[in-house]
Amino acid sequence: MSVRRVMGIETELGITSAQVDTLGRPLTPMHLSGQVVQAYAAGAGPGAALPRSSGWDYADETPLRDARGYEVARMLADISQLTDVEDPTIANTVLSNGARFYVDHAHPEYSSPEVTSPLEALRYDRAGEQVALAALRTLAEQGREVRLYKNNVDGKGASYGTHENYLVPRTVPFARLAESLIPFLVARPVIAGAGRVGLGQTSERAGFQLSQRADYLEAEVGLETTLRRPIVNTRDEPHATPHLHRRLHVIVGDATMADVTTVLALGSLSAVLRLVETFPDAVPDIPLRAPVAAAQVISHDPTLRSTVETLDGRALTGLDLVEAYLEQVEEAAVSGHEAWVLDDDTRHVLGRWRSVLDGLRTDPASCAGQVEWVAKHQLLERFRDRAGVGWDDARVRAMDIQWHDLDPARGLAQKLRAAGQLERLVPEASVTAAVTEPPRDTRAWFRGEVVRRFGDDVRGASWDSVVLADERGRARRVQLPEPTEGNREQTAELLARHTSTASLLTELVSEDF
Known part of the structure; x- marks a missing residue:
């Protein structure tokens, strides 16, 4: 197979509420997140989730083991890295669809079950949205209003993750993986970004950018996920037979509301991984001079014209980088190699990848129904034109957050989906089935x-x-x-x-x- 492999998505949701405790103090995000997880488990009906008396089995968790060949001492690790310690005060459940729904770093997190294709990953990711909405309905019935946002930044300096996971053969050297993937991950927001208002971690400068996560990247390679965030994460926690597999834990991606964007994010990276695994000599040789800075340069320019430097003197746009990988993947796909079976998933991903790239080069607006950052940019630009305001206007910043609101009555992306302006790849009935049925x-x-x-x-x-x-x-x-x-x-x-x-x-x- 080619783009097909074991994969999945973990999404931490932004959360707000006007609820207060008995002393009139706002409830903490940890408390609110616990309400959400417990509400779903209580309201979903018999057999939908494990009861509170059950727990997560941490026996095989290895969050401090580094793919570069060592393990960080616990006394030296940041507390946020110690995800292998059970905390009975933290809400945590496993669902009948095979997913995990729990509180992680003061956010409700839905971790989808393992699937074997980008389209199935999309289906179970969308099922997570329905899980979250069901929890909100249960809370509303109890008189507790909570809002959830499928995004990655609060606009005030905090970022929370959407992590992708891909099963990769242990035989592929990790150093080769990292070197091969960095240029692609730097540029992938061109086709897979969710868009964001504000430049800099605290939105200290006005503007619009492609990626929610680019400004929070601080290293090329590293073990951390909540500080010193790297482009390539080195956590060696396979959740599988360790001498056969590694789990590539990707932390640079955006939470996406557009179906095509989600499939492109996962499908394109899975195809690049297959290229690294089967034709390592065909992987584009694009040594970026400053990868972290390059990620921000590319993200900060919705015109797609800014270039980044390579060590050998080339100046390439984000489109150039992504296309260099696509060309090699397309060549591999017709090579006849047994690992490159042109199944329906592969044809769909490569066809979409090519058509979106061509559209972005000629007329980015033509991709609004497929690429999320383009759709968001268009909507906000129309408002700015009508109102005569800049990117630093408070209403524009509020609309940026409102885009990701999971409530269909408020969420701007949800409304565009319902109106058919964001293309759907998975029928709603199929998503609903995935809420309770496992892959x-x-x-x-x-x-x-x-x-x-x-x-x-x-x-x-x-x-x-x-x-x-x-x-x-x-x-x-x-x-x-x-x-x-x-x-x-x-x-x-x-x-x-x-x-x-x-x-x-x-x-x-x-x-x-």
């Missing part, structure tokens, strides 16, 4: 079905395990180290034979928890 071709099927069928007897779960109660109520861990095993074809009949986890465990290999 059929990964271990997420087993995880999600166990939650749905036996939720009260599931003691915990993680990406590569489920913890079940045996006949004596003892916790037993079942390992799921291979992301494409434990799928529907392999486990549907097994699950159908049992009515309890104790019975199910008689056919599974497990270990004491």
Whole structure:
């Protein structure tokens, strides 16, 4: 296959509310985020989510292991990196669709289940929006109003992540991955940015840019995700058989509301990864002189004309960089190599990638229905023209945030979707189904079905395990180290034979928890 691989998206949501505590103080984002997660678990109905008595299985988490060959000492790590420690005060649940919904760094985070194509990643990412909206409806019924935003900045200096994950063979040297990907990730916002009002981390300068995350990048390569943010993250936490796989954890992308933008972000990067894996000599040789600065130069110019320097003296635009990769991917796709099967997913991604690039070169406005930053830029420009105001106008900044509001009655992107001005790639009924049904071709099927069928007897779960109660109520861990095993074809009949986890465990290999 080519663009098909195990992948998924994690999205931290922005959150606001006018709620106060008994002393009249505003509730903290941590408290509000907990309300959201607990509201979904309480209101979604039987079998939709694990109960509060269950937890996350942290046994295989390795957040301080670095792909460059070492592990950071815990005493030297920032507290935000210690994601392998259970905190019983933090709301945390696993859903029947195989996703995780929990509080992460004072934000509600929806981590989608493992899927095997960009289109499925889009479907389950959109399902996360419906999960969040269901939680808000439950809170509203209780008289608690909360707003959620699918974005990455608050306009005041804070940034929160949308992380992508890709399964990559362990045989590919990490240094080669990093070197090959940096120029592409620097330029990818040209086709996959969500757009942002304000330049600089605190929006200290007026303007519009392509990417929500570019101004928060501070290093080329590194382990951190909330400080000294790198272009290429080095966390070596595969959530899979470690000697076979690595998980490429990408933290530079934007939360996207436009279907085509989401598919382009994941599909193009998956194709570049396949190029690195199969034709490393064909990867474009574009050594950028200053990659972090280049990311900001490209992001800050919606005209797409600014250039960045390479070490060998070339001056290239973001479009040039992205097209250099596309040309090599297109050549590989027709090479006849067994890894490059022109399935429907690959044809769709490469066709969209080419048509969007051509459109951006000739008439960027023609891409408004597909590329999110273009759509947002057009909408805000029309308002600015009517109102006669600049990019620093408070109403423009408010509209930038309102673009990402998940409430269909308020969210500007939601309204454009409903009006057909942002092209839909996944029918709404299919997204709704993904809220409760797990993907059929990964271990997420087993995880999600166990939650749905036996939720009260599931003691915990993680990406590569489920913890079940045996006949004596003892916790037993079942390992799921291979992301494409434990799928529907392999486990549907097994699950159908049992009515309890104790019975199910008689056919599974497990270990004491």
